[in-house]
Amino acid sequence: MATVALPQLVDADRAGSRKRHTLLLVIDDMAELVSDASVQTPHLDALARQSVVYHEAHAPVAICASSRAAFLTGISPDVSGLVGHHDRYLGAGCDPCYLDVLSHPSVFDQAHRRGFRTEGYGKISHGPAPGHANWFDVSDLGQEIQTPYLAEVTNDPTAQNVGSAWWSLVPKAGSHPDSRIASTAAKRIRMIDRRSRRPCLIAVGISQPHMPWRIPARFWNAYRGVDLSHLVEGWERGRADLADVPAAGHWERAERAVAAKATGMEEEIVRAYCAAVSFADAKVGRVMRNVPDDWSVVVTSDHGWMLGEKLTHSKATAWRSATRVPAMVRIAGQAPTVVNRPVTLLDLPQTVLGAMAGEARGWARPRPYVNTWWETTKTVYWRDLHYLQHGDGSGELYHLTKDPRERDNLMAAGKRPSVLNRLRRML
Numbered sequence: 254m255a256t257v258a259l260p261q262l263v264d265a266d267r268a269g270s271r272k273r274h275t276l277l278l279v280i281d282d283m284a285e286l287v288s289d290a291s292v293q294t295p296h297l298d299a300l301a302r303q304s305v306v307y308h309e310a311h312a313p314v315a316i317c318a319s320s321r322a323a324f325l326t327g328i329s330p331d332v333s334g335l336v337g338h339h340d341r342y343l344g345a346g347c348d349p350c351y352l353d354v355l356s357h358p359s360v361f362d363q364a365h366r367r368g369f370r371t372e373g374y375g376k377i378s379h380g381p382a383p384g385h386a387n388w389f390d391v392s393d394l395g396q397e398i399q400t401p402y403l404a405e406v407t408n409d410p411t412a413q414n415v416g417s418a419w420w421s422l423v424p425k426a427g428s429h430p431d432s433r434i435a436s437t438a439a440k441r442i443r444m445i446d447r448r449s450r451r452p453c454l455i456a457v458g459i460s461q462p463h464m465p466w467r468i469p470a471r472f473w474n475a476y477r478g479v480d481l482s483h484l485v486e487g488w489e490r491g492r493a494d495l496a497d498v499p500a501a502g503h504w505e506r507a508e509r510a511v512a513a514k515a516t517g518m519e520e521e522i523v524r525a526y527c528a529a530v531s532f533a534d535a536k537v538g539r540v541m542r543n544v545p546d547d548w549s550v551v552v553t554s555d556h557g558w559m560l561g562e563k564l565t566h567s568k569a570t571a572w573r574s575a576t577r578v579p580a581m582v583r584i585a586g587q588a589p590t591v592v593n594r595p596v597t598l599l600d601l602p603q604t605v606l607g608a609m610a611g612e613a614r615g616w617a618r619p620r621p622y623v624n625t626w627w628e629t630t631k632t633v634y635w636r637d638l639h640y641l642q643h644g645d646g647s648g649e650l651y652h653l654t655k656d657p658r659e660r661d662n663l664m665a666a667g668k669r670p671s672v673l674n675r676l677r678r679m680l
Contacts, residue, residue, distance in 0.1 A: 272368065272452040273585075274445060275549040275609045277360075278540065279456065280533050281317070281376060281463040282568065283554035285310075285577045291481055293531045296538030300552065303583050305613045309595045309653075310580030311634060312556040315568040317463075318379035320555040322354040324598040325361075325378060331631065351379075360602040361388040364454045369609060372441060375434035375458030389456075394437060398430045406465040413525070416512025418566050420466035420525040422473055426532065429467060431459050435539040442543045454609060459536050462529030462558070472528040472535070484523050486561035486658075488514040494563045494658075497665035499647035502571075502630070509566035523560050549608035550583040553598060562658060571632045571641050573651070573659050584613045592616075595634035633679045640676040650676070 286292040287301060288308070313323040314330045319337060323330050330336045335350045355378060361371045365387075373392040406412055412421035426432050438457045445453050461467070486494075491510055495503065513519045537552070544550060559565040559574045568575050580596070582604060596616040604615030629644030639659065641649040650663040650670060663670055 271611050273547065273549045273609060273611050274449075274452055274545075275369075275454045275551070275605065276442070276540070276544055277454065277456040277605055278459070278537060278550070278552040279321075279377060280459045280537070280552070280554045280579070281461065282556065282558050283462060283530060283533060283579060284557035284560070284574060285579050286484075286527070286530060287579045289484070291479055291484070292527050293475055293479075294534040296534050296541060297552070297579065297581075300537070300541060300550065300583060301581055301589075303589055304550070304552075304581035305584070305587065305589065306591045307580040307582075307596050307616055308591055308593050309634065310553065310578055310598065310616065311573075311576040311595060312554075312578055312598050315556040315570060315575035317555050318351055320598070321378050322351060324553075324555075324601040325359045326354055326357050327360075327599055327602045328354055328357060329599055359388060360605050361454065361456070363602060363606055364609065367606070367609065368452065370449065370451050370453045371456070372445075372453065373456045373458075374438045374441070375431070376460055377456045377458045391441075394430070394434050398433065403465065406467055412465070413518075413521070415516055415518050415522060416509035416566070418509050418513070418522050418525075419464065420468055420529070422468050422470045424470055426469040426535070429461075429469070429532075431461055431533065431536045432539075434459065435536040438540050439543040442540070442548075446545050446548075452609065454605070457540055459533050461533040461536070462526055466525050466529035468525065468528045469532060472531045473524070475531060476524050476528055479524075481520060481523050481527060484527070484560055485520045486563075487519055488564070491561055491564035494660050497662040498563065498649060499643060499645075501643035501645045501647050502641060502649055504565070504570040507564045510561060510564040513561070513566065519561060522566060526558065526560060547585045549585070549611065551581075551601075551605050551608050553580045553601065554578040571630050573639055573653065573657070576632075580616065582608055582613045582616075584608060584611055586611075587613050594636075631680045633676055635676060635679060638672065638676065640673070640680075642677065642680055648673075 287294050287297045312320045314320050314336055316337060319330055319335045322335055333350060333354050335354050364371050371389050373389040374394050406421050409421040412419055434457065442455060488510060513522055556568050557575050557577045558568055562574050600616045607614040630641055632639065632641045637652060637654040639651045639653055648664050651659040
């Protein structure tokens with residue numbers, strides 16, 4: 254890691270720029286479903302109507318620890334080598350590279366250098382790590398508060414477990430860690446807005462819809478009678494979509510798809526995920542009700558989620574559904590707009606620093622690179638194309654405008670589209 258070249262972060266303190274209180278919201282495992290009318294996200298929808306929305310934003314890798322380390326520091330996984338789920342929770346299996354990456358200057362270090370106070374609530378990086386004391390002037394309710402809640406789900410006799418896709422319902426939301434996180438952050442935002450003369454950057458991490466899905470009953474019930482069939486891939490479709498994928502690209506965790514088919518619960522899994530997304534949206538609303546209009550706000554997730562595409566109910570692949578995330582920036586006085594070109598979360602530091610200065614910039618890199626858990630596949634998004642190059646030389650190419658669910662591999666049967674050489678040079 255000593256040889257890693259740090260990204261050149263833009264200077265947010267341009268002449269005439271006013272330092273603004275800024276909120277960074279990071280939602281865990283949230284696919285880009287905000288634009289789907291069937292998925293109930295009223296608070297994110299309202300924020301999107303005030304924001305610059307990046308419709309094709311992608312995580313650097315579809316793994317929590319690696320993605321967060323990358324986008325908080327701006328160090329690409331293919332530079333650091335951190336492409337897997339390496340953190341201290343794995344004990345002897347921990348890759349020290351995770352801690353090495355987080356020891357480098359983060360967006361919070363950059364905020365300190367610009368005179369900002371920083372505070373963090375909830376899961377910002379993947380668990381405790383050295384450097385957090387320097388990241389935040391105040392922090393609370395980190396990932397460790399999820400442990401008792403995970404035990405509750407594990408011991409809940411009414412919990413559903415379909416091939417390790419598991420969830421349970423609870424009568425009320427108050428005991429959920431995300432409720433504590435949102436309430437604490439909301440109180441701090443109100444206090445800072447009234448009393449702090451020093452500009453502040455507050456980071457808030459919402460843990461849902463990370464599995465297991467601990468869903469308050471009212472969010473589950475809100476999807477009764479809602480048609481989610483367009484989000485349900487199903488066994489036959491998933492298997493058909495794998496037919497033109499080369500062997501090196503088969504990452505699917507078929508045990509979940511097998512269990513979903515065997516139990517007839519394919520749509521129930523999608524419903525559970527959507528209910529967890531709606532609960533997370535409610536926590537965003539709890540925070541946003543307390544955020545004054547002159548604050549800057551940046552919202553995103555660490556990676557997406559697959560709802561049965563190519564027999565995958567999971568993350569940890571390089572396909573679009575696993576890496577695509579919601580991404581938006583609200584700046585007071587900035588007209589809302591939608592950006593359709595691909596961007597990468599590796600530019601999150603520049604994006605947040607720009608928001609701190611009252612400017613919607615950053616997320617400017619047009620070709621985000623994505624690594625996978627297995628370290629052998631590189632991908633590039635360019636215009637409306639997504640190219641995946643596997644370690645054995647095989648590949649996949651999808652036209653996202655015509656084929657947003659990536660069903661038709663344009664490289665199948667040995668085809669070599671004319672654009673292929675250009676895409677390979679980008680990698």
